[in-house]
Amino acid sequence: MSEAPPVATRGLVKRYGELLAVDHVDLTVERADVFGYLGPNGAGKTTSLRMMLGLIRPTEGSVQLFGRDPLRDGARALAGVAGFVEGPAFYPYLSGRRNLRLLADYDDGDSRSRIEEVLELVELRDRAKDRVGGYSHGMRQRLGIAAALLRRPRLLLLDEPTTGLDPAGMRDMRDLVRRLAGDGITVLLSSHLLGEVEELCNRVAIIQKGRVVYQGALRELLAGAASGYRLRSPEPGRARAVCLAQAGVEHVTSVDGEVRFQADEESVGVLSIALGQARIAVTALVPETASLEELFLDLTEGKVAAA
Amino acid sequence: MSAIAKVYRWEVAKLLAQKRTYLGLGAAMLVPLVFVIVLVLQTGGPNDVPLGRYIRDTGLAVPFVVLFFMSIWGFPLITALVAGDIVAAESHNSTLKTILTRSRERGEVFAGKVLASFSYTLVVVVAMGIVGLVAGSIAWGFHPLTSLSGTKVSAPHGLGLLAASLGIYVLPLVGIAAFGVLLSTVTRNSAASVVGTLMWALLMQLLGVLPGTEPIRPYLLGTQFEAWHGFLRVPADWAPVIRALWVCALYIALPVFAAYLVFLRRDVAAE
Numbered sequence: 226m227s228e229a230p231p232v233a234t235r236g237l238v239k240r241y242g243e244l245l246a247v248d249h250v251d252l253t254v255e256r257a258d259v260f261g262y263l264g265p266n267g268a269g270k271t272t273s274l275r276m277m278l279g280l281i282r283p284t285e286g287s288v289q290l291f292g293r294d295p296l297r298d299g300a301r302a303l304a305g306v307a308g309f310v311e312g313p314a315f316y317p318y319l320s321g322r323r324n325l326r327l328l329a330d331y332d333d334g335d336s337r338s339r340i341e342e343v344l345e346l347v348e349l350r351d352r353a354k355d356r357v358g359g360y361s362h363g364m365r366q367r368l369g370i371a372a373a374l375l376r377r378p379r380l381l382l383l384d385e386p387t388t389g390l391d392p393a394g395m396r397d398m399r400d401l402v403r404r405l406a407g408d409g410i411t412v413l414l415s416s417h418l419l420g421e422v423e424e425l426c427n428r429v430a431i432i433q434k435g436r437v438v439y440q441g442a443l444r445e446l447l448a449g450a451a452s453g454y455r456l457r458s459p460e461p462g463r464a465r466a467v468c469l470a471q472a473g474v475e476h477v478t479s480v481d482g483e484v485r486f487q488a489d490e491e492s493v494g495v496l497s498i499a500l501g502q503a504r505i506a507v508t509a510l511v512p513e514t515a516s517l518e519e520l521f522l523d524l525t526e527g528k529v530a531a532a
Numbered sequence: 533m534s535a536i537a538k539v540y541r542w543e544v545a546k547l548l549a550q551k552r553t554y555l556g557l558g559a560a561m562l563v564p565l566v567f568v569i570v571l572v573l574q575t576g577g578p579n580d581v582p583l584g585r586y587i588r589d590t591g592l593a594v595p596f597v598v599l600f601f602m603s604i605w606g607f608p609l610i611t612a613l614v615a616g617d618i619v620a621a622e623s624h625n626s627t628l629k630t631i632l633t634r635s636r637e638r639g640e641v642f643a644g645k646v647l648a649s650f651s652y653t654l655v656v657v658v659a660m661g662i663v664g665l666v667a668g669s670i671a672w673g674f675h676p677l678t679s680l681s682g683t684k685v686s687a688p689h690g691l692g693l694l695a696a697s698l699g700i701y702v703l704p705l706v707g708i709a710a711f712g713v714l715l716s717t718v719t720r721n722s723a724a725s726v727v728g729t730l731m732w733a734l735l736m737q738l739l740g741v742l743p744g745t746e747p748i749r750p751y752l753l754g755t756q757f758e759a760w761h762g763f764l765r766v767p768a769d770w771a772p773v774i775r776a777l778w779v780c781a782l783y784i785a786l787p788v789f790a791a792y793l794v795f796l797r798r799d800v801a802a803e
Contacts, residue, residue, distance in 0.1 A: 272801075275629075275799075275800070275801060278629075278633050279632070279633075280629050280632060280633070280799070280800040280801070281799035281800060281801055282797070282799060299637045299638070300634070300635050300636055300637045300638075303633060303634070303635065304635070306633075307633070308633070309629075309630070309633075310629060311626070311629075313630065314625060314626035314627045314629065314630050315625075315627065315630065316546060316549075316625060316627055317625065318546075318549045318550060319545075319546070319549055323545075327542045327545070327546075327631075328630070328631070328634055330538045330539075330541070330542060331538070331539070331542075331631055331634035331635060331636045332634050332635045333635040334635075372630070376634070376635075
């Protein structure tokens, strides 16, 4: 049981009448991952998260959290798991602190003794006695993180945690997630903000219309994308001719006085020697890596084959 | 403290933090008070209702007379206000997902909610009884009570009969609360649940007075509001009391069980 991954979904399907919200999703989140669950609005991210937390029943397939199925094992499957979907929700007529006390009593373990600590961590201690009904969106998000941390989670599921926050709030939230991940907590972060995922996550799954179109390491996704190079030289014509003659250098074009081509790193090294031997000056030889945004758009618009 | 007790305690705390709770409780306490004040200020009386003609003899008679008037829609409305909201409010605030992703099982959460709504029903009836008794005793004294059989019972004995009567009177109200919990769970809409529960309670009352319903009348929920008459007879007539016990048990158990099944299986999605 201890070796089971924090999250493993197999063939997860959720159907609402004719609408297939989640379509055979297989996700595996490994320990210590900061896993980005990316997709446009309405792609099925939140529905997937709800199924993971046992809030809705899958039409087909299964969810296992550390080897336990929330449907079969009930609340026991959520031991060590915390988070929120579609924004944290609290009782507006209770204070922030009383909301946390309530949730601590709904927890097993020592949650109650951690209330002040987590309020301090999310910088809400000064407002903890105020009713949540008067909290700003950002404060509620932070209280949501505090509520999750009460449980000493090993897995945090966060659904769009920075949505609706101002730039400073977004920065603080990302810093907090980074710090939690640094403490060894596995994080599953759903987002449609690519910069956020690129900044925080080591692995990603990209979901489009309920289907996962890519799952793997973010680094591999970026590196595996068709990468090109830009070559600048005072003699672009001659440089282009050398490129064309070089094995492993492909798709050579001239754009705005630059030579552009695709090649792997080894071929680029050989090309640089060839250019030197041909006494062609090089003022720039720059790799061009596709951004996550480009890859995301390619994947979600179906231009790239599914991984 | 057991898991259900913890949930129950917080359900009570949540009720205490909401205005609607005090609205119902306040109404339950205000009605006997207004009743006594009006009767002190004028000479007529509710002579057609059980114990109505003895209301100025002793403060003990006041709660019994108010029970009659409140059973028509007063207590059903107060009960529906809380029971109809107890699950639906969580849907409205989207807090069901918050509490169902902690360590408590759905069944435990449900049990805490049901117990809290039933407790509220008991509290409002007892509060009415106490206010009616105190206000009536201040106005007319704490004297022996004339039973429905026309015999006098001592004031302490009358107090015991009042406690027993309030206890049996709570049961059909809990039946209404159970129906409110069911609507609250199924509709996820507080207003619809409150109105639906009240309509159901009124329908039960209506069926009880329509001609041709005599064969089913003993088994209607509304009829059980009169079960306390059995305690006020000398000797006590246990038949309506025993019937109220099992009839109300059915009216409570069936909706609660149905609501429980729905609550266990429901999808907690965006409302």
